[in-house]
Amino acid sequence: MGSSANQDNVASLATDFYSLLESFKETPFYHLLFEIFLVLTVLWLILFRKPRRIEKKLTEKEKQELIDEWQPEPLVPPVDANHPALNVRVLDGIVGKTIEIDGKKSLNFATFNFLNFVGNPRIADKAIQAVQKYGVGSCGPRGFYGTIDIHLELEERLAHFFNCEEGIIYSYGFSTVASIIPAYSKRNDILFVDEGVHYAIQKGVEASRSTVKWFRHNDISDLERLLAEQDIHDKKNPKKARTLRRFLIIEGLYMNYGDLCPLPRMVELKYQYKYRIFMDESVSFGTIGQTGRGVTEYYNIDRRKIDLISSSLEYSVGSIGGFAVGSSFVVDHQRLSAQGYCFSASLPPLLAAAAIEALNIMEEKDTTLCDTLMEKSKRLHRKLLDIKGYLIVGEDISPLKHLRLTNSQNTVARLEEIVEFAQTRGITITVARYLNDEHHLPEPSIRLILNVEMTDEELEFLCTVLQEARVKVTV
């Protein structure tokens, strides 16, 4: 019974459907077209039309209200009046082996005066002669009559000292490496940078807008890992890889840690993975190596394997400014593309004259300045290791060492107490200061800097004071 009813239903449906089709055949053509058009319109409305955004058109009155309402922040936020930058020690006189603060003299273990050129009468004389010939300022950038023959002489001397083809000088130490990196590395290029580099290099890396790959400080295996990853990436897209430049940015002797970079292994990797090495030797120039020619001399590596060595004239040389040396092919590019070189006034001639005289002293035939400095650094390192409660960070041959308190006692406040105590005893040291937006903020430490003229007794005295300070502070 049911099946016949079903059959009837199906049959009736079939006839209905058939009659529908028949009626289609009989309708006029335009009607069919119209129907199809309606169906397509409905389909389009459902599927493809995006909802129209209501344009926020404001009236002039509303705009004026918004403008009147808007309150900007104050130009600068309030600062803590106790911040060290607002309570600096003001000095008097020459800041050489000894400093005078508030009328009292003390031994100086804080300024970057490695070779004790500050206050050197020979250098001062040459600077005076330069003022008498050239005046003080250079009154223009290098391109527009700011190139003085003494600049050319200094560049030649620096290139000769490092046995490189060409040198170039800058008028500010910070701007040297911060202008060099963006001159070569552009957007999309790859920079492999050690995490422990100092702030100027970080700013240079930021200004270049390149892809940055940070590797753990002095950790070669981490660098190799990054290089291998990049290699795999390159093999996937070899055409693109052929246009991307790669650079390794390191320091010879790290200012924030006092240790040497593992240069030999890095040079090996350079030829394996095809990157160029830019090394900043601000601290190691004049201090490392038998004649002060830096880390390449210490490791006995051919300087031509390093593409560019940049450094500062503000540490060992005791002047102001910075420089870079390397092959002509690499260095010459900076004369048109380094912003800190092209768009800034050149170095005042008296400072260039002082730098030349300092180089003369360093290159004298029988000088043992750098050797002595390395020896004294080793001795100081041994003595410091004997003091309990301090962690010495840095190489033994490095004249720049960082001192930290052991364990969880290492805070800036405690270190500052140590510094204050040392000052009362006649030793000037300083807590290393950093800005908070460092990429990898180093742990708080006291930065100890050795002056080559310090005697053994003075080094002993330093250690005694440090020991007493430690006891006083942790009691």
Add this chain to the structure above:
Amino acid sequence: MLASSSSKLSHATLVHRYPPSKLHSEEEMSDTVFSSDENEMNYKRENVTHKDDENLQCEEFEETPLYAAILTYLSYAILCLFGWLRDFLRNSNIEKKRGAVDPNAALGFVPLYQSYESFYTRNMYTRVRDIFNRPIASVPGAQFELTERISDDYNWTYRYTGKTINAINLGSYNYLGFAEKSGPCATDAINALKTYGVSSCNTRIELGTQRYHVELEQLLANFLHVESSIAFGMGFATNALNIPAVASKGDLILSDEMNHISLILGMRLSGASYQTFAHNDMKDLEAKLRAAIVHGHPRTQRPWKKIIIVVEGVYSMEGSICRLPELIALKKKYKAYLYMDEAHSVGAMGKNGRGIMDYFGIDANDVDILMGTFTKSFGSAGGYIAGKKSLIDHIRVNSHANTYASSMSAPVVQQIISSLQLLKRPEGQKRICQLADNTRYFRQKLVDMGFIVYGNKNSPVVPMLIYMPARVTRFNREMLRRGIAVVTVGFPATKLLDARVRFCISAAHTRQMLDTALMAIDEIGTDISLRYSTRHQSRRLREL
């Protein structure tokens, strides 16, 4: 009434508002009437300090003549063609490749420079390289000694003959003539060297602050009539390292399109968003300010935390002066902050040499952040920022340069202190007046001869347009042959069409030196036909 005004007009030089030329993107600035010829002949000091904004602001930027534009484009096209030809010859080893070679070339390293990037350097810049980077062998005063250098291979290498050329210096930034090797400033600098040595090898925040730094900052604050100031060792770094201390992500910076590259670098490093407005165009600035406040950040629609307007006092390539009274009005109306870079104007503008604020007679506290350099007017090196004590304290705490860069050298600081003290005395006033006189005299003569000169008539930076690269080079070399050293700039420091020569007038120039220079410009201008101006009649110097 009508008769008298029309006779006045017939004697005066009128500047009409010209419609912006299609070829020349610089828009006309002003439509004020110059003072009549009579006044200009007997120029008196008092006229400048008269608080008539229109008179102080009158600037001229004549548009490029059509034929000059066409010929300039043609010149560059021909240079490019020859460049490609030479590159082809070099690559096919028909011509020897000059210049340094990459020591790592054969080892599979990615090339350090793209060949198209250095196309300009190889083929255009090197041909005319001898007009740039000329070494000098004396103090860069009003007259100096240039080291003679000769090239035997079309400027790829030089050799020095050992001789020097004596020339009048129209290129160095020596506005008040403090580039001296003897005199009170030099003596003071030498004494400072004997007392303090060359450098102190440390940063300001640690142990680099000496008494003379504190003295300099106090003196500078008094000179500029502000609460406090801070000084740094390099002018470029002052901008690049301190704008990040003042602006940060979430702020908007509106900067003039002709701002110096150090300002742009500072803006980029700060992380703030920045937009440019048309050069000295206050209407464009106002429109952008309104749009910024109403719409906020373009993507997140959040309101900006603060808006900073960055301008320069005197623009070094254009010779124009920022419209300070209007800027202050806009800034107050829209609650924005103003950063003014007075690199070229401090010392050189204003009755007392205090810069653009002095020139317009505006209170220094109206400008939020004043920046300047010591290189140009004080004959030294370095830069400063001045303003309220809260601002300077904040900069001391957060500046990159204060924490990481070496403090300034003693003789450099002493030179600034001495020159600041000298400016307060009558001798300093004399220098300021001399500079103003020299500027007006030189500019007026150039304009009267029929050359196109840009900028404000009181600005000591005098750009004269030459347009074609070959003429620019020839002008420079001919001037040197006549014993005058000038600075010529072309692409990419300026727009492609606007190659120019930029004269920097100094208080140390005597009337005789300026006349020598003018005679040389007159001769060469006739030889190479540089009298492009259609607004002013072309005349020879002897007719003036």
